[in-house]
Amino acid sequence: MAIATPPTPAAAERMERLEQIWESRPGILGWLTTTDHKRIGLLYFWTTLALFGAGGAEALLIRTQLAQPNQHVVSPQTFDELFSMHGITMIFFFIIPMTTGAFGNYLLPLLLGARDMAFPRMNALSYWIFLASAIFIYTSLFIGKAPNAGWFNYVPLASKQFNPGHNIDFYCLGIIFNSIASTLTAGQFIVTIFKSRAPGMSLNRMPLFCFAMLAASFGLLFALPALSADTTFLFLDRNVGTHFFDASHGGSALLWQHLFWIFGHPEVYILIVPAFGIATSIIPAFTQRRLVAFPLVAVAELLVVFVGFGVWAHHMYAVGMTTISMIFFAAATAMVVIPSTIQVFAWCMSFITGFARFKTPLLFIAGFIFMFVTGGLTGIMFVAIPFDQQVTDTYFIVAHFHYIIFGAAVFPIFGGMYYWFPKVTGKLYFERPGQISFWIIFVGTNLLFFPMHIVGLLGMTRRVSTYPSGLGWTAYNLAETIGGFVTLAGILLLLGNLFVSYFRGPPAGPDPWHGPTLEWTTSSPPPEYDFAVIPRVTSAYANWDPVDREADRLNLADGLLMLEHGHEQPTVTPVDGRLAEIAQMPHESPWPPVLALALALVFTMLLIGLYGVAGIMGLVCLLALAGWHSQEPPE
Amino acid sequence: MNAPREDRRCLAFLVLAVVPLAGCGGSQNALAPESHQARDIATLFWWMMGGAWVGLGLVVGLLLWSWKRRNRRGFGRDVEGDKPGEKRSWYAVVVLGIVMPIAVISTLFVVSDLFVIKTTQAPASTTTKLTVQVIGHQWWWEVRYPGTTAVTANELHIPARTPVRVEVKTADVIHSFWVPELNRKIDTIPGRSNVVELDADQVGRYRGQCAEFCGLQHAHMAMYVFVDEPSAFRRWLAQQEKPVEAPSSALAERGARLFLDGPCSSCHAIRGTDADGYVGPDLTHVASRATLGALTVSNTPDDLRQWILHSQQAKPGNQMPDFNASGARLDALVAFLEGLK
Numbered sequence: 020m021a022i023a024t025p026p027t028p029a030a031a032e033r034m035e036r037l038e039q040i041w042e043s044r045p046g047i048l049g050w051l052t053t054t055d056h057k058r059i060g061l062l063y064f065w066t067t068l069a070l071f072g073a074g075g076a077e078a079l080l081i082r083t084q085l086a087q088p089n090q091h092v093v094s095p096q097t098f099d100e101l102f103s104m105h106g107i108t109m110i111f112f113f114i115i116p117m118t119t120g121a122f123g124n125y126l127l128p129l130l131l132g133a134r135d136m137a138f139p140r141m142n143a144l145s146y147w148i149f150l151a152s153a154i155f156i157y158t159s160l161f162i163g164k165a166p167n168a169g170w171f172n173y174v175p176l177a178s179k180q181f182n183p184g185h186n187i188d189f190y191c192l193g194i195i196f197n198s199i200a201s202t203l204t205a206g207q208f209i210v211t212i213f214k215s216r217a218p219g220m221s222l223n224r225m226p227l228f229c230f231a232m233l234a235a236s237f238g239l240l241f242a243l244p245a246l247s248a249d250t251t252f253l254f255l256d257r258n259v260g261t262h263f264f265d266a267s268h269g270g271s272a273l274l275w276q277h278l279f280w281i282f283g284h285p286e287v288y289i290l291i292v293p294a295f296g297i298a299t300s301i302i303p304a305f306t307q308r309r310l311v312a313f314p315l316v317a318v319a320e321l322l323v324v325f326v327g328f329g330v331w332a333h334h335m336y337a338v339g340m341t342t343i344s345m346i347f348f349a350a351a352t353a354m355v356v357i358p359s360t361i362q363v364f365a366w367c368m369s370f371i372t373g374f375a376r377f378k379t380p381l382l383f384i385a386g387f388i389f390m391f392v393t394g395g396l397t398g399i400m401f402v403a404i405p406f407d408q409q410v411t412d413t414y415f416i417v418a419h420f421h422y423i424i425f426g427a428a429v430f431p432i433f434g435g436m437y438y439w440f441p442k443v444t445g446k447l448y449f450e451r452p453g454q455i456s457f458w459i460i461f462v463g464t465n466l467l468f469f470p471m472h473i474v475g476l477l478g479m480t481r482r483v484s485t486y487p488s489g490l491g492w493t494a495y496n497l498a499e500t501i502g503g504f505v506t507l508a509g510i511l512l513l514l515g516n517l518f519v520s521y522f523r524g525p526p527a528g529p530d531p532w533h534g535p536t537l538e539w540t541t542s543s544p545p546p547e548y549d550f551a552v553i554p555r556v557t558s559a560y561a562n563w564d565p566v567d568r569e570a571d572r573l574n575l576a577d578g579l580l581m582l583e584h585g586h587e588q589p590t591v592t593p594v595d596g597r598l599a600e601i602a603q604m605p606h607e608s609p610w611p612p613v614l615a616l617a618l619a620l621v622f623t624m625l626l627i628g629l630y631g632v633a634g635i636m637g638l639v640c641l642l643a644l645a646g647w648h649s650q651e652p653p654e
Numbered sequence: 655m656n657a658p659r660e661d662r663r664c665l666a667f668l669v670l671a672v673v674p675l676a677g678c679g680g681s682q683n684a685l686a687p688e689s690h691q692a693r694d695i696a697t698l699f700w701w702m703m704g705g706a707w708v709g710l711g712l713v714v715g716l717l718l719w720s721w722k723r724r725n726r727r728g729f730g731r732d733v734e735g736d737k738p739g740e741k742r743s744w745y746a747v748v749v750l751g752i753v754m755p756i757a758v759i760s761t762l763f764v765v766s767d768l769f770v771i772k773t774t775q776a777p778a779s780t781t782t783k784l785t786v787q788v789i790g791h792q793w794w795w796e797v798r799y800p801g802t803t804a805v806t807a808n809e810l811h812i813p814a815r816t817p818v819r820v821e822v823k824t825a826d827v828i829h830s831f832w833v834p835e836l837n838r839k840i841d842t843i844p845g846r847s848n849v850v851e852l853d854a855d856q857v858g859r860y861r862g863q864c865a866e867f868c869g870l871q872h873a874h875m876a877m878y879v880f881v882d883e884p885s886a887f888r889r890w891l892a893q894q895e896k897p898v899e900a901p902s903s904a905l906a907e908r909g910a911r912l913f914l915d916g917p918c919s920s921c922h923a924i925r926g927t928d929a930d931g932y933v934g935p936d937l938t939h940v941a942s943r944a945t946l947g948a949l950t951v952s953n954t955p956d957d958l959r960q961w962i963l964h965s966q967q968a969k970p971g972n973q974m975p976d977f978n979a980s981g982a983r984l985d986a987l988v989a990f991l992e993g994l995k
């Protein structure tokens with residue numbers, strides 16, 4: 020059970036000291052220089068939420084344009100920028116930073132029983148770079164030069180010859196810039212997960228959420244280089260005169276596609292695996308049951324990302340590959356289904372054999388399972404190469420991946436927002452409007468995305484800025500548009516509920532759900548040092564081990580294991596989770612935002628074509644790094 | 655056009671949401687196959703969709719079952735070591751989550767990727783009687799009949815019940831040739847030529863559309879495939895092979911001069927004249943076509959007029975500039991082009 024109030028005066032005094040050591044500076048400056056994973060998580064949350072709003076507005080404009088045939092709500096040029104930015108935003112600037120940057124940052128140390136990330140300043144740096152990259156790419160929209168060749172930006176359409184403006188340069192540089200942030204996040208998640216767990220948390224006692232974050236981080240780390248290479252080549256082709264993708268000079272347009280999808284398919288799993296992590300946190304809490312087949316699910320979470328690296332060419336069945344290579348990729352695609360079905364049925368069996376209470380978070384997870392299975396089943400259809408060749412690049416595909424991305428990634432994000440709201444704010448949300456918001460979103464998204472299957476089969480190709488009447492597409496498109504606005508209403512209700520709850524909600528206490536994992540053992544919101552006592556862990560559902568929690572309480576009373584002498588945190592051996600050493604953690608640093616700013620200038624200069632100035636800015640980055648390292652914590 | 659009624663019918667299907675497809679729309683419908691390839695794909699789809707409903711039904715059933723069992727015991731009791739029904743659940747996960755999908759997906763893999771795929775593969779050149787070249791341009795389709803002089807745009811004529819080899823290429827960016835009622839789609843890749851087979855069962859008109867995003871007017875890059883009786887096809891091809899005939903009226907004569915001396919001829923070819931531009935479609939028999947601008951507008955004298963004046967309105971961003979001509983010159987141009995049967 021949770022530690023609510025300090026039991027003894029001695030403990031109170033020690034907690035006071037912890038408070039002083041970990042306290043952050045007040046005001047804006049505190050936020051600018053923070054290295055607290057919770058604050059960084061919140062910064063990520065608010066930023067990605069704003070970007071979700073932008074991506075959503077783009078989506079609704081697209082849907083408005085397509086509500087009826089032959090409309091002129093937006094021009095074709097604007098339409099192309101809208102759908103390109105919609106995809107780029109939702110993938111690179113909403114889902115990944117929301118699940119890893121916001122949820123991962125806030126929760127990972129709390130679930131691991133740690134006081135902070137392994138590299139707190141690097142963590143801060145990742146946020147500031149992310150913010151700068153978001154501002155960078157959105158500048159393009161405001162000056163009317165947004166990327167306009169879709170989120171996968173095929174060449175030669177994206178080459179200088181067919182796209183002379185700065186639109187695609189924004190794309191190349193923005194994506195590279197953004198992936199620096201993701202790489203930093205991924206790298207330090209991996210180290211945190213292996214090194215910063217509470218002593219005693221061997222890998223098999225690690226919550227599934229952390230396995231999911233581990234899988235996603237490995238995915239990012241290995242997938243992003245392909246994308247960075249791809250966008251760098253394109254930038255060089257466009258601005259320096261290389262010919263990587265130019266078929267008339269011995270380059271290859273398909274090289275872009277291969278490199279892109281080597282990144283792009285793992286990316287899909289990187290989008291949804293953290294959401295699986297959220298689901299596997301919520302399900303045990305609301306079924307009061309340890310998740311069925313835990314080891315199998317943990318392995319499946321890792322496996323899905325691993326196998327996901329071998330299927331990329333199934334995005335390219337229409338380019339005229341040899342049959343034999345298509346069959347290879349189809350077989351890999353078939354294999355990648357298994358880790359997903361394992362998880363789906365493990366979740367379902369947990370629902371059944373547990374003691375399900377359908378509160379809002381669990382409703383979102385049930386909805387997520389429904390959406391994920393629907394999208395997964397149409398995904399399995401793409402094992403059939405001839406069928407894939409028939410429907411690829413139509414609205415059938417659009418339907419499929421929106422069931423996966425909205426259904427399987429965004430639903431858990433919403434569920435997670437409700438689930439951890441009491442932890443983050445200390446307030447309970449209102450249940451009734453919460454459930455209503457779920458049903459509105461559920462109905463809305465299905466009305467929005469289901470008809471897309473049908474128009475796709477009726478021949479509607481994707482990315483068309485308009486369409487003729489008389490092909491039987493009109494009614495479906497209208498229904499989709501209505502569904503879009505219904506979904507918007509549901510999301511507004513969700514946000515409104517949380518907003519009002521923040522001010523009016525009843526106090527939540529440390530553990531309103533009788534949650535399974537360590538974050539529920541500490542107060543809500545958690546103190547800056549997360550845990551007063553380094554928690555004892557003997558299973559993956561630490562909060563359900565009363566003996567251990569009693570041990571924590573005794574330790575607190577005796578002032579043991581509190582590490583209240585410095586900015587300290589224990590590190591462990593990677594597999595067994597045995598105590599390795601006590602690490603001195605760095606505290607508050609102004610350098611991450613400075614470095615991010617310098618980097619932003621580098622990218623801006625590259626965009627303008629002032630390569631010399633960009634080089635000088637690069638030197639400024641090095642200086643910032645030097646400043647950063649002049650502030651090392653004592654060994 | 656009875657589109658509204660059809661739309662209503664589709665809406666009714668949508669409300670039912672089950673098996674909603676057959677019979678809606680018509681001319682670009684992957685589930686209204688008119689060739690053995692498209693039929694195989696459609697059949698594959700119906701089977702897969704049946705399986706998908708069963709799979710979805712299974713999962714929904716499990717979720718509903720858990721809904722029935724909700725709140726079934728007190729909440730917040732001591733849950734130490736709580737894994738009720740763990741062993742049975744493991745069985746369920748292994749059977750439903752591993753064994754069943756392996757069986758189902760292996761079957762699907764074998765049927766579709768080892769057998770059905772053969773029908774949609776590029777044909778060997780020996781098995782077809784006719785080759786057509788289709789070249790994607792931003793944003794129209796050039797169509798050539800190798801071995802003949804015939805060149806047209808945005809429409810393919812092929813004989814019925816005859817396997818036809820379609821070679822697709824691109825003049826600029828990647829497009830994708832797709833006539834869903836006849837076969838799968840195939841991309842046009844720079845520096846390459848890809849092949850797809852068309853083998854229509856029946857005489858008729860089938861709509862196709864560029865499926866790969868190719869820039870501003872991707873939405874208006876459609877085409878018709880006309881499937882004719884073989885004899886009619888031969889007549890059509892012979893007509894298309896002919897160079898242009900001398901203008902039949904003084905007005906048309908004036909139009910021809912305007913065309914040849916004006917900017918038109920730098921972009922358009924008319925066989926039998928000096929016009930040999932290659933930026934836009936060959937206009938030798940433009941009057942014989944069903945539409946203008948890759949199915950953007952129909953091909954009536956009025957539409958033609960409007961097209962020459964304001965093609966940028968009908969198809970913003972397309973590569974043909976608006977032509978500001980006085981009424982008389984325009985009349986002449988239209989009269990000339992209308993004569994190009």
Ligand SMILES: [Cu+2]
Pocket residue numbers: 790791793828829830864865866867868872875
């Ligand atoms: Cu095209």
Ligand SMILES: [Cu+2]
Pocket residue numbers: 829830864865866867868869871872873875
């Ligand atoms: Cu296109």
